[in-house]
Amino acid sequence: MPKKLAFANRREPVFCSFRVQCQDDVQTYVHRLSDFFHVHERDIKVWDEGALATVFIEGVKEPLGKSWYYDDETSVSITAHAIYEKAALNKKNSAGIKRFSRVISAAGREELYEIAGPISYLIHKKSQQVIYAINDCFGVGSLYVLDVPGQVPAVSSSIEALALLWRGSCTESDEYWSSLQAMGYPAGNYTAINGITTVPPGAMVTLTPDLFRVRVGHSIKERLLAVKNERPDYEVAVQAAQRALADCVEGAEEPLLIGLSGGRDSRFVTAAAVTSGVDFEAFTFVPPELEGEIAQKLVKSAGLEDRWSTSREIRKDGPTSTRGALMPDTPILPRAAAWFRHVGGDCWSTFMRYGIEPPVRIGEARRNASGALGDFTRGHYYLAQEAEGGDASRALHRYVDKCMKYRSLLPNELREKGRAIHVEDLFNVLADGFSGFYALDFKYMNSRMRRRPPTPPPNTVIPMATAAMACAVFWQDPKAKESGQPLRDMTNQMIPEWSEVPYFHELAVGTDPSLTNKVTLKPAYWEINKDECVKFFVCELRLTGKARTDPGNVLTAD
Missing domain, CATH: 3.40.50 (Rossmann fold)
Structure with a gap:
């Protein structure tokens, strides 16, 4: 069992806000967080106010300003990513993090179009018993929700933190893994765990004792169409x-x-x-x-x-x-x-050249x-001659079929399911008003750019x-x-x-x-540790039934 520390081995801090259903909920949850993230319970910040609670755990990175959060009598404000504003970067006073809550208002959300993300921001208004969380217009910031019948409604910067709230056993999402393996990045708002989804781009989450709502109001899609x-x-x-x-x-x-x-x-x-x-x-x-x-x-x-x-x-x-x-x-x-x-x-x-972060x-x-x-400033999934000809049909067909052609080592059922999910996602893009080459460019922005890189x-x-x-x-x-x-x-x-x-x-x-x-x-990795790499490939090929047994093939099943 790893030694418990005062912080989690995470690049960003972790916050989670949820609705409290009984008095033991908060303490039970803190125990789970402590065990999973290997953090001392005393180092997990808790704001338990009536029917709502918020927890916070430091990551390995120090804040650029004084703190990742600001706490006073009326509210606690938390950010999972650096906010590049003068007040928020103040090393003597972290009140600038609270002042950033202006973006929660309708007028303030307009500012989010001009701020370079990522953004994952939360304010818990203690006396008013309401929590707001918001992300950037591209949806790159780490913000997730748990909203399924029978579970505690919650919003967090961490998928695992939400999974630890789960009553019973959570399960893996076939939609996430199928779409990720079929194309190299997941489609839609699925995450690896069923019932936990990433917040759509440009959305605000509202949590009260009686209400849980995710509402899009400042997305890049809306701005582009406008x-x-x-x-x-x-x-x-x-x-x-x-x-x-x-x-x-x-x-x-x-x-x-x-x-x-x-x-x-x-x-x-x-x-x-x-x-x-x-x-x-x-x-x-x-x-x-x-x-x-x-x-x-x-x-x-x-x-x-x-x-x-x-x-x-x-x-x-x-x-x-x-x-x-x-x-x-x-x-x-x-x-x-x-x-x-x-x-x-x-x-x-992953940046697979690098070692495990200590x-x-x-x-x-x-x-x-x-x-x-910056890749979103260029065209994607179509060729120069196709753009010159002005006909996007071949590019659209190639996009939806490429996982069947180029990922043939994957089981056919998995590829079919992943393809169907990405096709549905592309259809939604077309239905929203993006046509031809622009539909492919928006699909890149909304899927690969948003979901693939850390x-x-x-x-x-x-x-x-x-x-x-x-x-x-x-x-x-x-x-x-x-x-x-x-x-x-x-x-x-x-x-x-x-x-x-x-x-x-x-x-x-x-x-x-x-x-x-x-x-x-x-x-490459196979040049550094060829034997281990070959074992990995053989294992994967066996799982798909495609391992070859002839002695002359380096990827032998024997």
Whole structure:
């Protein structure tokens, strides 16, 4: 049994609010939380007010401000993710977290369109016996609900915390696992546990002694449909990114750190940092050496040489670095399970090169800005020639059929079920008013972007993840989106000199993959521990009945 600590081995803190049905409910629940998260009961914060209760557990990451929560006589306010606002980042007083509750009002929710997420925020108004919880317009923030007959209605930043409230035995969700395995990411709002769902994008949860309601009121879907016939506004999108960066550095003791690669997203973020005037430093990981060459041209043309450096990662035939030394030589499944729990039980898309996170409290990390989630600014699931021809039918059919064609090692029944769930999800997108290529782009935003990657670490701002950016690019001509032209135009408007520097994907065409392919350059798991990897594949193939027994095949059932 692991030693109990004062915090959970989770990247974000855990909160959960629920309706109390009897006096023993709260104490029983605290016991369960303590055992599951290996946290001392005395370190679990509890606000038990009448018919409602809220609990809170610290994670391994320190808050950027004074605290993750603010408690006074009238209410307790909690955030599961860093709020990049001056008041919330105050290191002397955490009252800014309570003031953020303005977003609960109808007028305040409009602000959520302009704030770079993720957001998972809760306020428990003690005297009024009401709890409100809210997420960002993209639905990236960790916010889940338990709302099924016979169970305690609850809202939480943690799937497991809700499962521990379950009366009786909870069960796995076939819909979640089927849709995840069929496409690589789940569809809809399913989670791994039946009856526990992720809160839809741009929604507010209301919990009282008599009411439990989830109401969508500030989703990206609503905003996109509202601006469908309006002229794209690049300036507003750029300003939103610049504002996110300016807010991020409030109270920081060191310059903002930005990873500048040869790609489109990091170039945009760096340009926004330059033009916003924030104090920052940039770095580029090599190999590929081409990344460094592109970055060097960019920083030289913008006069940023004194703010830029390179960092050498591990490669198959070269030296290791601190980052490279984290390459694990441990079984893949324990690492996947540990990561799954560390980031909250809703994402199997792991950085498999890294080891299992130890249960160690981490002080405030240096703040950095990332182009994460920036893929939504481009076209998805269709080809350039299809966009040129203007007919999305082939792309739509390919999307719904690809899991049957390309995941043939999975049982046919599983693929059929997962496909049906994603088809239903796509139909709902079409019914909502997104047609053709735009339906595929919204499906990417609402499923893969929202459900596949883990939320960024608390010290990382993602300035591209704003409604202003989505509105500026979404309704662009699919031909322009497929090539990423809108983001290129915005970047070049900020720093015109960079228009002369091609992107990595353009320069890498026709080059030697052993020198420019980012995946090829770094050792894969099977190259580190081939025997264990083969055993894993054989086990999976046996389960699907596809293992081969001929001695000449490395994946033998014997």
